Amino acid sequence: MSGKVLVIDDNDTMRDGIIQVISKMGHDVKGARSGLDGVNSFKSSNFDFVIADLKMSDIDGMEVLRRIKSLNKDTIVMIITAYGKIETAVEA
Numbered sequence: 001m002s003g004k005v006l007v008i009d010d011n012d013t014m015r016d017g018i019i020q021v022i023s024k025m026g027h028d029v030k031g032a033r034s035g036l037d038g039v040n041s042f043k044s045s046n047f048d049f050v051i052a053d054l055k056m057s058d059i060d061g062m063e064v065l066r067r068i069k070s071l072n073k074d075t076i077v078m079i080i081t082a083y084g085k086i087e088t089a090v091e092a
Contacts, residue, residue, distance in 0.1 A: 002026045003048035008038030008064060009080075010056045018051060035059035039067045046072060054081035 005027045009015035015031045022029045032038035035056045050068055054061040061079040068077055
């Protein structure tokens with residue numbers, strides 16, 4: 001079963017790599033370069049699954065998570081980061 005996936009990351013290399021892998025798995029994937037762009041993309045086309053970087057320049061992944069869950073509580077959101085802490089994982 002394929003789904004609609006949104007990848008939000010301000011790092012072009014990371015975002016494009018994730019998109020490439022998920023596309024090869026047969027999913028419909030779209031990318032966004034910032035948290036705000038990602039939330040706006042989500043509003044215009046509801047996604048089944050969202051992958052968002054924790055650290056971004058405009059709004060961070062935790063705010064993306066809150067906004068997307070307020071729009072659709074059933075959407076699965078995964079937060080990724082290279083700067084993780086236990087506290088952040090628990091909050092997410």
